[in-house]
Every structure is written in C-alpha cells, then in structure tokens.
Amino acid sequence: xxxxxxxxxxxxxxxxxxxxxxxxxxxxxxxxxxxxxxxxDIVGLEALKSLPQEWPFxxxxxxxxxxxxxxxxxxxxxxxxxxxxxxxxxxxxxxRFEDFAHIAxxxxxxxxxxxxxxDQLRAAFEARSPDPAFPFSTRAExxxxxxxxxxxxxxxxxxxxxxxxxxxxxxxxxxxxxDGPRRTTPLWGCSTCLTAxxxxxxxxxx
Amino acid sequence: MRPTFPAFLIALAASTGFAQNDTxxxxxxxxxxxxxxxxxxxxxxxxxxxxxxxxxxxxVLGRKIVTLADDGASYAYLVRQASFAQETMLAxxxxxxxxxxxxxxxxxxxxxxxxxxxxxxxxxxxxEGCEAESASIRSAFAAxxxxxxxxxxxxxxxxxERQGGVDAALMSEQFVMMADYLESGxxxxxxxxxxxxxxxxxxxxxxxxxxxxxxxxxxxxxxVNQDIDNAINASSEQLLRALRRETxxxxxxxxxxxxxxxxxVRADELAAEFRRASALFAS
Numbered sequence: 001x002x003x004x005x006x007x008x009x010x011x012x013x014x015x016x017x018x019x020x021x022x023x024x025x026x027x028x029x030x031x032x033x034x035x036x037x038x039x040x041d042i043v044g045l046e047a048l049k050s051l052p053q054e055w056p057f058x059x060x061x062x063x064x065x066x067x068x069x070x071x072x073x074x075x076x077x078x079x080x081x082x083x084x085x086x087x088x089x090x091x092x093x094x095x096r097f098e099d100f101a102h103i104a105x106x107x108x109x110x111x112x113x114x115x116x117x118x119d120q121l122r123a124a125f126e127a128r129s130p131d132p133a134f135p136f137s138t139r140a141e142x143x144x145x146x147x148x149x150x151x152x153x154x155x156x157x158x159x160x161x162x163x164x165x166x167x168x169x170x171x172x173x174x175x176x177x178x179d180g181p182r183r184t185t186p187l188w189g190c191s192t193c194l195t196a197x198x199x200x201x202x203x204x205x206x
Numbered sequence: 207m208r209p210t211f212p213a214f215l216i217a218l219a220a221s222t223g224f225a226q227n228d229t230x231x232x233x234x235x236x237x238x239x240x241x242x243x244x245x246x247x248x249x250x251x252x253x254x255x256x257x258x259x260x261x262x263x264x265x266v267l268g269r270k271i272v273t274l275a276d277d278g279a280s281y282a283y284l285v286r287q288a289s290f291a292q293e294t295m296l297a298x299x300x301x302x303x304x305x306x307x308x309x310x311x312x313x314x315x316x317x318x319x320x321x322x323x324x325x326x327x328x329x330x331x332x333x334e335g336c337e338a339e340s341a342s343i344r345s346a347f348a349a350x351x352x353x354x355x356x357x358x359x360x361x362x363x364x365x366x367e368r369q370g371g372v373d374a375a376l377m378s379e380q381f382v383m384m385a386d387y388l389e390s391g392x393x394x395x396x397x398x399x400x401x402x403x404x405x406x407x408x409x410x411x412x413x414x415x416x417x418x419x420x421x422x423x424x425x426x427x428x429x430v431n432q433d434i435d436n437a438i439n440a441s442s443e444q445l446l447r448a449l450r451r452e453t454x455x456x457x458x459x460x461x462x463x464x465x466x467x468x469x470x471v472r473a474d475e476l477a478a479e480f481r482r483a484s485a486l487f488a489s
Contacts, residue, residue: 073421083244
C-alpha cells in the first residue's frame with residue numbers, strides 16, 4: 001500500500017524532478033513530505049543556506065527583559081565542528097540539513113548510510129523545496145501584520161540570497177506558548193497563513 | 207523525559223565528585239525524539255559559542271552599518287538601521303562579559319568606542335544633508351566592529367583551546383567562571399553609558415547573559431544532584447525577579463545604592479549555588 005502511494009506521488013512530480021534519480025533513502029524521506037503538486041512541504045531550503053548566522057541574535061530576549069510579554073530563546077545544537085545555532089525543525093534540533101536528516105532518520109528508523117546518500121537526499125529535497133515568494137503584496141498588508149503584533153515573533157526583517165530578498169517571517173527562536181518550546185514557524189511559503197479566515201493577520205476586514 | 211541514568215553512578219558521582227578525566231554520560235534519548243541532547247563538553251562549548259557568536263553578530267551588524275553609510279544611505283534610514291544594530295551589538299557584548307572573569311586578557315571593546323556608538327545614533331541632525339552625523343555613525347560603527355571582531359576571535363580561540371578538554375573539568379570550570387563573575391560584582395562596574403541612561407540595560411544584559419549559560423549545562427547537574435538543580439533554578443528566578451522589580455523606571459544606578467545592593471545579594475546567592483554545582487564535577 002505504501003509503495004503504491006509512493007508511486008502515485010512520484011508520478012505527480014514535474015518532469016524535470018522526475019528525471020533525477022532518487023535513492024531509496026531519499027524516497028523514504030520524501031514520502032512524508034510530498035504535497036500533491038509534487039513539491040515538498042519544506043519551503044526555502046535553498047534560501048535557508050544564506051540565513052545570516054546573526055539572525056536569532058537580533059531578536060532573542062530569553063527572559064523577556066523588554067517586558068513585551070514574549071520570551072524567545074535560540075538553541076545551540078550538536079554540529080560537525082562543535083555546537084551550532086539550531087535552525088531546522090520545530091524544536092530547532094539542528095543547524096544543518098545533514099544533521100536534521102540524521103535526527104529525523106533516526107526517529108523514523110531510516111539509516112542514511114554515507115555521504116553519497118546524504119548528498120542525494122539533500123539534492124532531492126532542495127530540488128523539490130519551493131522557493132518562497134515575498135509574503136506581502138503591499139506595504140499596507142505588512143503594516144497591518146506588524147500592527148497586530150504578529151511581527152513580534154514572525155519578524156519582518158529580510159535577508160539576501162543570490163540577489164533576492166527573503167522574508168522568512170520567523171525569528172528562529174523557541175517560544176513556549178503553553179505546550180513546550182517551539183520554533184516560530186517560518187510563514188514564508190504559507191500565503192493562506194496570512195489571509196485565511198481565523199488567521200487573517202492582514203485582511204482589511206479583520 | 208525522565209533520565210534512566212544508573213542510580214549507582216549518580217550516587218557515586220554525588221558523593222565523590224567526578225574525576226577530572228571523566229566523560230559524563232548524556233541523558234538518554236527516547237526513540238522518535240527530535241530533540242538531540244548536547245554532550246557535556248558540547249554544552250560547555252555551546253556557552254562559549256554563544257558568547258563568541260554573539261560578539262561576532264555585533265561585528266557583522268556594525269560592518270553592515272559601515273557599508274550602508276559608504277553606499278550613501280539616507281540619514282533617516284542609516285540612523286534607524288544603526289539604532290537597531292546598536293541594540294544587538296551592545297546587548298550581545300555585555301551578555302558575554304562573563305568570559306572575562308576567567309580570561310581577563312581577552313580583547314574587549316573600550317568604553318570610549320561604546321560611548322561613541324550610542325552618541326552617534328542619539329545625535330540630532332544639524333548639518334547639510336546630515337553628512338557630519340552620517341560620518342559620525344560610520345566612524346563609530348567601524349571602530350566598534352573592529353573591536354568586536356577582535357573580541358570574537360579571542361572568544362573563539364577559547365573554544366578551540368577547550369575542545370581537547372575533558373567533560374568534568376570543563377563543566378567544573380564553567381560553573382567556577384559563572385560564580386566568580388557574579389560574586390566579583392564586575393557586572394555592576396565600568397558603566398560607561400550612564401550619560402545615555404543605559405546603566406540598567408548594561409547590568410541586565412551582563413547578569414542575564416550569565417544566567418543564560420545555565421540552560422545548556424542544567425541537564426548534567428540535574429542528573430547528578432536534583433537539589434542543586436532546583437536551588438539554581440530558584441536562585442536564578444530570584445535574581446531575575448529582583449532585576450525586574452528593582453530596576454523598573456531606573457536609568458542611572460548609584461554604585462552605593464539600594465538597587466545594586468539588592469541585586470548583589472541575589473547574585474551572591476546564585477554564585478554560591480554555582481559553586482556547589484562546580485564541586486559536583488571537580489576531582
């Protein structure tokens with residue numbers, strides 16, 4: 001059954017993506033991340049490589065010293081050459097794609113055997129990770145988002161990657177809103193997060 | 207997640223202390239858990255990394271302001287970006303002040319440079335095209351970035367130096383440094399931004415920067431001695447409360463005043479608990 005599902009998903013990816021050979025390991029990992037369009041649900045993997053190292057330092061306020069009611073903490077995690085700042089995963093579990101792949105693989109019983117397999121895995125994910133569009137159509141939308149306090153965690157600062165400006169809408173900090181510390185979800189690929197009823201941060205009638 | 211560290215090892219460690227060449231076992235992970243635990247050595251190095259990366263972040267931001275000025279950014283934009291950068295530069299530099307407790311020879315940013323940075327972003331534009339004020343921002347942030355860069359390099363060299371160290375010794379040293387810094391009262395001295403009403407910001411960042419180190423190393427204390435773990439959490443909370451309560455609405459701190467006296471009492475209490483933690487890992 002699982003294989004049949006995988007096949008359906010595999011057939012729905014674009015021709016260019018389908019031409020790339022995919023290892024069994026990559027296929028296992030992709031099977032939990034594919035969307036009906038053939039892309040994956042992890043947005044901006046390529047751009048994320050250029051997220052400045054100083055990013056979380058700009059926003060961290062671990063003990064809410066500024067008194068705005070929001071405490072956010074960066075996380076240091078294991079890395080190849082010593083501790084790194086966590087960026088990947090809901091709990092900021094890893095600083096690099098490779099480290100997160102090992103963590104997620106271990107959690108799901110998938111062994112990523114060797115650098116070649118890891119390279120294939122990375123390539124497969126990066127090829128299918130949508131490049132995030134700029135989240136706001138107008139300056140007024142962004143100002144409404146900021147005025148409603150959303151930008152306290154979903155910050156509206158930008159960074160540059162290959163000549164483009166990206167706004168991940170995340171401080172990449174952990175916040176505890178009652179169910180344990182969780183990373184501010186980057187909203188850069190989720191237009192409905194900003195406009196859908198119930199989450200309407202920027203709609204004029206909200 | 208409850209640790210399943212062998213009880214006899216906990217008892218042994220608590221009663222005799224770790225030998226300095228001991229490796230400290232990490233708390234066990236549950237299958238399916240996405241939260242990897244830092245090893246004991248990584249936990250200590252992460253604290254040094256926090257300091258070094260924080261200072262380095264300040265350097266990077268300072269250089270960005272210099273680039274903006276060189277690119278002819280409007281004064282309004284430049285001063286807004288500089289103010290934003292300044293906040294992180296000062297906060298991160300002061301949060302890393304604990305590193306000088308054990309390593310006083312590490313490069314620092316001099317007081318005159320810190321003052322010049324703040325003065326440059328506080329200045330009123332009074333010249334044609336605000337050129338003088340823009341130049342002042344450029345000059346101050348260039349000097350700040352230069353010195354922060356040197357400080358970051360020094361801090362990073364301390365990480366390299368400790369990479370060959372053994373867990374227990376590193377852990378013990380870390381707590382000694384934290385205790386020494388809080389007990390010394392250095393966090394309340396050399397307040398060079400008094401004229402700008404920033405005494406409390408500086409003290410708060412220094413104190414909080416030290417308390418923040420606890421988060422990374424806490425699991426290892428908790429494994430060995432839950433009482434000390436709880437006592438440190440309680441003392442940290444007391445110090446943070448005092449910091450919020452005593453400094454509310456205060457801009458300038460009197461070196462002999464009640465506010466610093468109260469903070470000193472709380473800082474000493476926390477320092478004493480850090481010393482107890484240090485003893486757990488000392489040979």
